[in-house]
Amino acid sequence: MPGGGQEPGSYYVGVDVGTGSVRAALVDQRGVLLAFADQPINQWEPQFNHHEQSSEDIWAACGVVTKKVVQGIDVNRIRGLGFDATCSLVVLDKQFRPLPVNHEGDSHRNIIMWLDHRAVSQVHRINETKHGVLQCVGGVMSVEMQAPKLLWLKENLRETCWDKAGHFFDLPDFLSWKATGVTARSLCSLVCKWTYSAEKGWDDSFWKLIGLEDFVADNYSKIGNQVLPPGASLGNGLTPEAARDLGLPAGIAVAASLIDAHAGGLGVIGADVRGHGLACEGQPVTSRLAVICGTSSCHMGISKDPIFVPGVWGPYFSAMVPGFWLNEGGQSVTGKLIDHVVQGHAAFPELQAKATARCQSVYAYLNSHLDLIKKARPVGFLTVDLHVWPDFHGNRSPLADLTLKGMVTGLKLSQDLDDLAILYLATVQAIAFGTRLIIEALEAAGHSLSTLFLCGGLSKNPLFVQMHADITGKSEEEQRRSLWAWQQICPAKNRTGLEIAGYK
Numbered sequence: 001m002p003g004g005g006q007e008p009g010s011y012y013v014g015v016d017v018g019t020g021s022v023r024a025a026l027v028d029q030r031g032v033l034l035a036f037a038d039q040p041i042n043q044w045e046p047q048f049n050h051h052e053q054s055s056e057d058i059w060a061a062c063g064v065v066t067k068k069v070v071q072g073i074d075v076n077r078i079r080g081l082g083f084d085a086t087c088s089l090v091v092l093d094k095q096f097r098p099l100p101v102n103h104e105g106d107s108h109r110n111i112i113m114w115l116d117h118r119a120v121s122q123v124h125r126i127n128e129t130k131h132g133v134l135q136c137v138g139g140v141m142s143v144e145m146q147a148p149k150l151l152w153l154k155e156n157l158r159e160t161c162w163d164k165a166g167h168f169f170d171l172p173d174f175l176s177w178k179a180t181g182v183t184a185r186s187l188c189s190l191v192c193k194w195t196y197s198a199e200k201g202w203d204d205s206f207w208k209l210i211g212l213e214d215f216v217a218d219n220y221s222k223i224g225n226q227v228l229p230p231g232a233s234l235g236n237g238l239t240p241e242a243a244r245d246l247g248l249p250a251g252i253a254v255a256a257s258l259i260d261a262h263a264g265g266l267g268v269i270g271a272d273v274r275g276h277g278l279a280c281e282g283q284p285v286t287s288r289l290a291v292i293c294g295t296s297s298c299h300m301g302i303s304k305d306p307i308f309v310p311g312v313w314g315p316y317f318s319a320m321v322p323g324f325w326l327n328e329g330g331q332s333v334t335g336k337l338i339d340h341v342v343q344g345h346a347a348f349p350e351l352q353a354k355a356t357a358r359c360q361s362v363y364a365y366l367n368s369h370l371d372l373i374k375k376a377r378p379v380g381f382l383t384v385d386l387h388v389w390p391d392f393h394g395n396r397s398p399l400a401d402l403t404l405k406g407m408v409t410g411l412k413l414s415q416d417l418d419d420l421a422i423l424y425l426a427t428v429q430a431i432a433f434g435t436r437l438i439i440e441a442l443e444a445a446g447h448s449l450s451t452l453f454l455c456g457g458l459s460k461n462p463l464f465v466q467m468h469a470d471i472t473g474k475s476e477e478e479q480r481r482s483l484w485a486w487q488q489i490c491p492a493k494n495r496t497g498l499e500i501a502g503y504k
């Protein structure tokens, strides 16, 4: 039984729907992690830049992981459930059934994923309007946000999808609806991805100007006209049907959701750093930058007053830490880019065989291989003749240019394991330089940052963490002490951390 020893008073379940998998955690009332489970989810790429998922597939995966983490406990001690997910667009008809977001008419694939870049002409036209709401997303709307995708559906799938649609959800809000039957949306998703304003609500002039006056006409019922702060309790809690699906007791409290990067940012930015002799101890929470690095990387910086950073999303009020403004930098593909570069190399089969023989991940093997070939100088010098520009999927921040492409200079005729290891290193360094570019943009606009706090899959890669310290750090002393890789988020410590920083 998880947690052993003294029976805690209460349990809480958190579900994190990432790009590649669904994860669930069971924690007690102190925030101590008691159990963890993950379950892969399907992704479809029917054509280049079209990325789709299934809401039914994701909900089923949620049930697999929640049932696993509550095995062996008294489920009647479970007090609450919360969801976070990627900001993908879920489409349902008026009876809440999935609708196809593809030309094949496959309604099982009813999600346009966050990294989908199909709506290029739509987002170009939206940005050409120079409408005022664009000042809340760094001046340029991303093709990955919801308005361009909604316009694409109206212009391309009018009969098979748009005219039949009853509900458009951000994925985190779909999950809380599925759990409670409540269609209220979270302030987090609507403010960050839909142009909703916490103080003014929807801006009719924006939706009319871009050709989506449909939403204004029905008072935004399809995209949400009841908005709650993240963490607010929804309706009567978990419905009996959802309780059966998830293996949890009906009626437990279900929280209004968060986008995945915002949940990771909230968990990390308030980390309790006392007693580690770190430079950031006693520094304000606004001097911390949370970097949620997985398939993508999201750079979450908060401030007491709004800061406009050209090319960086936000400023968003109370979208992550209540009472604070949020700026979100980002790199659309980081883990995905490293996987793409490594798996596409001619020496990958040899790498895979050697890593398997050593019972290591390919990244652990590559990291040790780099140490083997680095000779006398620090490993970072191995790429003195090889450089990567990482914008293989456009530049999210701070250049905010979806047309940019990736680049590699310094290639030779050889394609052996050494070449693969050095190309992998150059890619990791390029991503760290991208983070440095985002930090410089944030600081030029008014942020004062001293420490990076990493979480997500890439924070398990010591080379990725070290290159971020080396490339973004200010001095040798600060480099060693300034980066705090928080791989195991423990809410109890973070709650204490937020109290340290003076924020309850």
Ligand SMILES: Nc1ncnc2c1ncn2[C@@H]1O[C@H](COP(=O)(O)OP(=O)(O)O)[C@@H](O)[C@H]1O
Pocket: 017, 018, 019, 020, 021, 293, 294, 295, 296, 334, 335, 336, 339, 361, 363, 364, 456, 457, 458, 460, 461
């Ligand atoms: N132990 C590890 N070492 C190196 N890279 C890792 C490790 N674990 C996960 N990753 C990378 O992190 C990315 C997935 O990040 P994760 O946060 O787990 O998922 P998601 O993006 O779905 O939220 C993938 O690119 C994967 O290769």
Ligand SMILES: O=C(CO)[C@H](O)[C@H](O)COP(=O)(O)O
Pocket: 018, 019, 020, 085, 086, 087, 088, 114, 144, 259, 260, 261, 262, 293, 294, 295, 296, 297, 298, 328, 330, 332, 456
């Ligand atoms: O835009 C987002 C957050 O604002 C996406 O949800 C995020 O970039 C995807 O996260 P991950 O890389 O963990 O799958």
